[in-house]
Amino acid sequence: MGHNRGMDLRTPDPESDGGWLGEDDLALIRRRTPILYVEAIPVRVDAMGRVEHIGLLLRANDDGMIARSFVSGRVHYGETVRGALMRHLEKDLGAMAFPQLPAALVPFTIAEFSPMPMTQFHDDRQHAVALEFIVPVTGECEPRQDALEVTWVTPEEAKDPDLLDELEGGRGKILRAAIGHLLRW
Amino acid sequence: MGHNRGMDLRTPDPESDGGWLGEDDLALIRRRTPILYVEAIPVRVDAMGRVEHIGLLLRANDDGMIARSFVSGRVHYGETVRGALMRHLEKDLGAMAFPQLPAALVPFTIAEFSPMPMTQFHDDRQHAVALEFIVPVTGECEPRQDALEVTWVTPEEAKDPDLLDELEGGRGKILRAAIGHLLRW
Amino acid sequence: MGHNRGMDLRTPDPESDGGWLGEDDLALIRRRTPILYVEAIPVRVDAMGRVEHIGLLLRANDDGMIARSFVSGRVHYGETVRGALMRHLEKDLGAMAFPQLPAALVPFTIAEFSPMPMTQFHDDRQHAVALEFIVPVTGECEPRQDALEVTWVTPEEAKDPDLLDELEGGRGKILRAAIGHLLRW
Amino acid sequence: MGHNRGMDLRTPDPESDGGWLGEDDLALIRRRTPILYVEAIPVRVDAMGRVEHIGLLLRANDDGMIARSFVSGRVHYGETVRGALMRHLEKDLGAMAFPQLPAALVPFTIAEFSPMPMTQFHDDRQHAVALEFIVPVTGECEPRQDALEVTWVTPEEAKDPDLLDELEGGRGKILRAAIGHLLRW
Numbered sequence: 107m108g109h110n111r112g113m114d115l116r117t118p119d120p121e122s123d124g125g126w127l128g129e130d131d132l133a134l135i136r137r138r139t140p141i142l143y144v145e146a147i148p149v150r151v152d153a154m155g156r157v158e159h160i161g162l163l164l165r166a167n168d169d170g171m172i173a174r175s176f177v178s179g180r181v182h183y184g185e186t187v188r189g190a191l192m193r194h195l196e197k198d199l200g201a202m203a204f205p206q207l208p209a210a211l212v213p214f215t216i217a218e219f220s221p222m223p224m225t226q227f228h229d230d231r232q233h234a235v236a237l238e239f240i241v242p243v244t245g246e247c248e249p250r251q252d253a254l255e256v257t258w259v260t261p262e263e264a265k266d267p268d269l270l271d272e273l274e275g276g277r278g279k280i281l282r283a284a285i286g287h288l289l290r291w
Numbered sequence: 292m293g294h295n296r297g298m299d300l301r302t303p304d305p306e307s308d309g310g311w312l313g314e315d316d317l318a319l320i321r322r323r324t325p326i327l328y329v330e331a332i333p334v335r336v337d338a339m340g341r342v343e344h345i346g347l348l349l350r351a352n353d354d355g356m357i358a359r360s361f362v363s364g365r366v367h368y369g370e371t372v373r374g375a376l377m378r379h380l381e382k383d384l385g386a387m388a389f390p391q392l393p394a395a396l397v398p399f400t401i402a403e404f405s406p407m408p409m410t411q412f413h414d415d416r417q418h419a420v421a422l423e424f425i426v427p428v429t430g431e432c433e434p435r436q437d438a439l440e441v442t443w444v445t446p447e448e449a450k451d452p453d454l455l456d457e458l459e460g461g462r463g464k465i466l467r468a469a470i471g472h473l474l475r476w
Numbered sequence: 477m478g479h480n481r482g483m484d485l486r487t488p489d490p491e492s493d494g495g496w497l498g499e500d501d502l503a504l505i506r507r508r509t510p511i512l513y514v515e516a517i518p519v520r521v522d523a524m525g526r527v528e529h530i531g532l533l534l535r536a537n538d539d540g541m542i543a544r545s546f547v548s549g550r551v552h553y554g555e556t557v558r559g560a561l562m563r564h565l566e567k568d569l570g571a572m573a574f575p576q577l578p579a580a581l582v583p584f585t586i587a588e589f590s591p592m593p594m595t596q597f598h599d600d601r602q603h604a605v606a607l608e609f610i611v612p613v614t615g616e617c618e619p620r621q622d623a624l625e626v627t628w629v630t631p632e633e634a635k636d637p638d639l640l641d642e643l644e645g646g647r648g649k650i651l652r653a654a655i656g657h658l659l660r661w
Numbered sequence: 662m663g664h665n666r667g668m669d670l671r672t673p674d675p676e677s678d679g680g681w682l683g684e685d686d687l688a689l690i691r692r693r694t695p696i697l698y699v700e701a702i703p704v705r706v707d708a709m710g711r712v713e714h715i716g717l718l719l720r721a722n723d724d725g726m727i728a729r730s731f732v733s734g735r736v737h738y739g740e741t742v743r744g745a746l747m748r749h750l751e752k753d754l755g756a757m758a759f760p761q762l763p764a765a766l767v768p769f770t771i772a773e774f775s776p777m778p779m780t781q782f783h784d785d786r787q788h789a790v791a792l793e794f795i796v797p798v799t800g801e802c803e804p805r806q807d808a809l810e811v812t813w814v815t816p817e818e819a820k821d822p823d824l825l826d827e828l829e830g831g832r833g834k835i836l837r838a839a840i841g842h843l844l845r846w
Contacts, residue, residue, distance in 0.1 A: 155766075187420060209710055213401070497694070553692070553694050
């Protein structure tokens, strides 16, 4: 469960200075409070800003299963939402992806995950609330850590129900909403 | 307190059983992870949906100071964002306020609070990330609990810098953004 | 160039007095400039604001064909976007529908229609740009004028590809985007 | 009729090939129907996507007065909103500005201009409805045509009431809303 937290910050992490959020504390927190996540759907755009391709990560989840997903991760204590988004983009896509975060950091939607049937999306480990963003990347993506591969599909291909079903935790519905939001169906 | 609003839970409200999340655990969590909040700026609209008045709460904060603020509170473990928003509206404005939550629950902005200078907004107790909503109310507001009073001002009056300064934790900036968002200056 | 033209309209509807904007002028304008439209997808919500049903109009279009569509119409010269939206809601759904226009009049998307293949949506008559809104209605809908009927479907039913295909001008794609935006799939 | 995809910029303009919208027709149209505009507030962002500077154009308006304004212009018949936005950015800021249009082309607000008091914003010439965007530019801006100069100010400087008052047609209010939207006050 959540093996491999941080070690990836590069800058002084509020959690690494003795207040490290160990396995036990994280396990406790996950049973007691919703966890704030940021998630990004990477896209490649043309010179006019139109989405040409959508990137889907293939990654091993905590159960060792391979599944498609988004760039995704927790916001740390003492970290801004923008900082967390940038950190997870770099962690999953590599340092040369050059993501372009939006100037106004308003998510296009919010997704609620939990082990209980109360929400639309499923997460065995925790009740998580994710701020969902669509983020153009302009550089080279080299998946790192548990992200095995990035597959680029057109918006049209991304609507394939079989592909949508492969997305972890029900994220196919979020991807479908993103495609609608992009005005490219 | 917020008994049965949780119809969206279907399962026992984790916090309603005498303090499932006790003071100690909450204090621990507040030092270790960002806390997810929902906040609502209540408004009164005319028949065309145009905002006529904005409601500002006067409330005693944790330090016993009186300050102006928004409807505001934590999202509980096992509770939806929508459920939390409704619960806090009812808690602060009474059962007869009849708030009209938006069909699409996308916040108009997100505000980050912390005791550290890393964010724009200040909260001594915790690092909190608040989803900010503008919510029309159609009934009678009877402030309850620590909410002492609701003052209704016009959007024009709400732009008064002195009034904006009275808002707790820097929320004058959020209110100013809301007024811009409403297209009523 | 045409300064001060105003003395304003507001009340006497420019088009209701026998042809303020005559057929010829409208035909000319439609060949020369994009026409600004407002469109509304009416919804019924529960006490928590969650969408339970989506309303689809059945109407005769200009060619006498019966098709499903949204509440839709032009913004007149001298009319606000809010005023146009309210006027078309009343025209199509009757005076007792009691639509709740959003306090912040930002469309959830913009749709471009034309007879040419340059846009995603089709309109034989004109190049139109429509501001798209989702609008809760709380009263009784009595379709009027060329609106023959309102059919209420659940968000789940509305995802049926056959139903989406019945929508005029490609609006099935807009409805699909609306369902995504509502976070109800 | 659909012979021109690239109308959206620097290639065949639907209005320049004989279907030119002459002064007379434009004058007629401006008295009869709202005109669709796109407007862009250019910004410079840092590597994290945070706005560092906001660009204000100084330009001569139709009356020969010098005023501050946004990138602004009509959507042509047969032109997409995205194409119009790109064309006006290039026209006002030069070919080397390299604007980054958003992947999802939803305006942060809509502004209504007219010679009449019915709307918040003023335009002597016409009733115009403008889709308002915030657009990062990454290259060099060389104002062209009637744009004399681009002044870059910080979001903090842009809040100066005197500067806001200098903006044409009441656009100071739109800029103030944009600053709120950016979460940088």
